[in-house]
Amino acid sequence: MAETTRGNGEQRSGTSSTSGSASSTMAGMAGNVANQAMDMGERAAESASEAGRAAVGTMREYPIATAAIIAGVAFALGALWKSGTNNRSSSVWRNMNNYVDRFNDTVADNLPRRWRY
Numbered sequence: 001m002a003e004t005t006r007g008n009g010e011q012r013s014g015t016s017s018t019s020g021s022a023s024s025t026m027a028g029m030a031g032n033v034a035n036q037a038m039d040m041g042e043r044a045a046e047s048a049s050e051a052g053r054a055a056v057g058t059m060r061e062y063p064i065a066t067a068a069i070i071a072g073v074a075f076a077l078g079a080l081w082k083s084g085t086n087n088r089s090s091s092v093w094r095n096m097n098n099y100v101d102r103f104n105d106t107v108a109d110n111l112p113r114r115w116r117y
Helices: 017-061 063-083 086-110
Strands: 002-005 011-014
Touching: 017 063
Parallel strands: none
Antiparallel strands: 002 011
8 A cells, every 4th residue: 555645644545556557558559569569570681681692692693783783882982982082182192291301301311321222
């Protein structure tokens, strides 16, 4: 039994039957959701397996077309990747060239004269 106090000081006794039925209802719903998720996972695994078999069959039947499609997708992804890095790549090369020039100057200053080019 649970006792609650009202604002005017009265105490009231009651049972928590509604919370018990609510929790059993929630447990039942959770069980249903878990079963549905398991079923959906099994169907997804079956679909993926069927798609894999179909893809393997297509690759064996049309190997040149498959290679051409893969090359096209790789080219498109490379072009998209490269288009977003144009500005940064030129500055990277510029910074690298500056670093190499400074390194060469430092090394040339510290080498004996006969070892210099």
